[in-house]
Amino acid sequence: MKILADENIPLVHSFFGSIGDIQQFSGRELTAREVQDADILLVRSVTRVDETLIGDAPLKFVGSTTIGLDHVDTEFLDARRIPYANAPACNSDSVVEYVISALSFLSEFDDFKLEDKSIGIVGYGNVGSRLAKVLAKLGMNVKANDPILADAGEKDLCSLEEVMQCDIISLHVPLTHDGPYPTYHLFDEPRIAALRDNQILINTCRGGVIDNQALRRKLEAQNAQKSRFRVVLDVWEHEPNVDRALLELVSIATPHIAGYSYDGKARGTDMIYQALCRTLGLPVRHKAAQFLSEPPLSKLAFTSQADSRWALNTAIQACYDVRMDSWRMKALLQRETLGSGFDALRRNYPVRREFFNVKVQLKNVDSDLFNKFRALGFKTKN
Ligand SMILES: NC(=O)c1ccc[n+]([C@@H]2O[C@H](COP(=O)([O-])OP(=O)(O)OC[C@H]3O[C@@H](n4cnc5c(N)ncnc54)[C@H](O)[C@@H]3O)[C@@H](O)[C@H]2O)c1
Numbered sequence: 001m002k003i004l005a006d007e008n009i010p011l012v013h014s015f016f017g018s019i020g021d022i023q024q025f026s027g028r029e030l031t032a033r034e035v036q037d038a039d040i041l042l043v044r045s046v047t048r049v050d051e052t053l054i055g056d057a058p059l060k061f062v063g064s065t066t067i068g069l070d071h072v073d074t075e076f077l078d079a080r081r082i083p084y085a086n087a088p089a090c091n092s093d094s095v096v097e098y099v100i101s102a103l104s105f106l107s108e109f110d111d112f113k114l115e116d117k118s119i120g121i122v123g124y125g126n127v128g129s130r131l132a133k134v135l136a137k138l139g140m141n142v143k144a145n146d147p148i149l150a151d152a153g154e155k156d157l158c159s160l161e162e163v164m165q166c167d168i169i170s171l172h173v174p175l176t177h178d179g180p181y182p183t184y185h186l187f188d189e190p191r192i193a194a195l196r197d198n199q200i201l202i203n204t205c206r207g208g209v210i211d212n213q214a215l216r217r218k219l220e221a222q223n224a225q226k227s228r229f230r231v232v233l234d235v236w237e238h239e240p241n242v243d244r245a246l247l248e249l250v251s252i253a254t255p256h257i258a259g260y261s262y263d264g265k266a267r268g269t270d271m272i273y274q275a276l277c278r279t280l281g282l283p284v285r286h287k288a289a290q291f292l293s294e295p296p297l298s299k300l301a302f303t304s305q306a307d308s309r310w311a312l313n314t315a316i317q318a319c320y321d322v323r324m325d326s327w328r329m330k331a332l333l334q335r336e337t338l339g340s341g342f343d344a345l346r347r348n349y350p351v352r353r354e355f356f357n358v359k360v361q362l363k364n365v366d367s368d369l370f371n372k373f374r375a376l377g378f379k380t381k382n
């Protein structure tokens with residue numbers, strides 16, 4: 001059995017080695033010729049899986065070890081009766097922790113308290129709803145917009161206009177071009193122009209949800225000294241060829257790594273392995289936990305002398321400091337090869353572990369701080 005697998009899928013040999021002969025490929029360079037005699041195709045988000053790539057290859061399964069599925073032409077696979085799977089929610093916590101790290105940094109930089117702010121979440125699926133729950137427990141005023149869930153009867157959702165009024169707006173929708181609520185350029189020129197000088201806009205879903213040129217024009221037009229309009233971008237239109245001017249102007253710029261915790265990536269491989277076993281009727285012999293090593297940081301301790309805000313920011317940034325990723329990405333501005341640099345940063349991404357790997361000891365602290373650490377996903381003890 002020939003298994004073609006993206007070279008950036010972690011643990012691919014551990015999970016799939018006993019099922020077939022694994023041949024790895026570079027995600028943006030896979031050709032139809034290579035796929036012609038493959039039985040199984042395992043991709044990440046950078047490989048467009050459609051008729052041009054697959055043709056009449058006798059594939060038994062296509063798996064994408066990612067949440068997003070916009071790179072896969074599912075109608076074509078359905079028509080060809082090729083089973084496929086993605087990995088819903090595999091890296092949701094990683095994205096939530098990315099947003100929390102960005103908010104932690106910005107709250108220090110612009111000196112505000114999260115509990116004084118409102119956040120509007122666009123897309124209330126796996127990522128958006130998890131983020132909403134954590135941030136509500138941290139004391140933020142959370143509003144969410146999701147017309148598809150609203151139509152299905154979900155209560156307590158808001159209009160996009162209401163969400164647009166929040167201090168912070170965070171985007172968590174799939175990239176879609178049709179249907180009743182397409183998300184391509186959901187944030188178009190008029191919506192971007194309507195954003196206020198003191199708002200924060202965060203995009204960790206797909207680059208095309210924001211009109212990047214309109215966003216660049218908005219940032220170019222503002223008074224850098226006076227404006228507090230902050231933008232956090234993990235995803236970009238036309239990746240890996242991102243707009244240099246936009247990259248320079250945003251507060252935090254990262255190369256589509258919000259979902260790149262090692263735990264999240266390993267979970268993605270695990271979920272696709274399980275889906276393949278179900279499809280082929282094979283026994284499930286492996287679990288991601290078998291292959292995950294000890295985290296580099298496993299314990300933190302705070303005493304009753306710790307200021308709550310400082311303690312939370314210290315723990316968040318000790319686990320994951322998004323500024324490091326942003327500095328590495330902004331350093332690419334000095335180099336000619338932005339596109340290949342973007343992919344190299346993703347390929348060589350350092351091991352980042354999720355908050356649940358860290359046990360936080362809290363001696364004689366008040367219950368509010370205790371509960372906030374728990375809400376963030378840390379293991380806690382007295
Ligand atoms: N940057 C990263 O590394 C990274 C990691 C994971 C996921 N993602 C992206 O984030 C997206 C969201 O992930 P998820 O797991 O929450 O997906 P999900 O499918 O669980 O949730 C998406 C939600 O968006 C809603 N939605 C669709 N169109 C909408 C619209 N026009 N307005 C408002 N809501 C709308 C859907 O109803 C759904 O509830 C993924 O599709 C993927 O593209 C990016």
Ligand SMILES: O=C(O)[C@H](O)[C@H](O)COP(=O)(O)O
Pocket residue numbers: 008043044045046065066067068069091256258259260
């Ligand atoms: O959809 C997802 O799961 C994320 O966008 C994913 O982390 C993207 O990573 P890639 O597949 O491009 O390596």
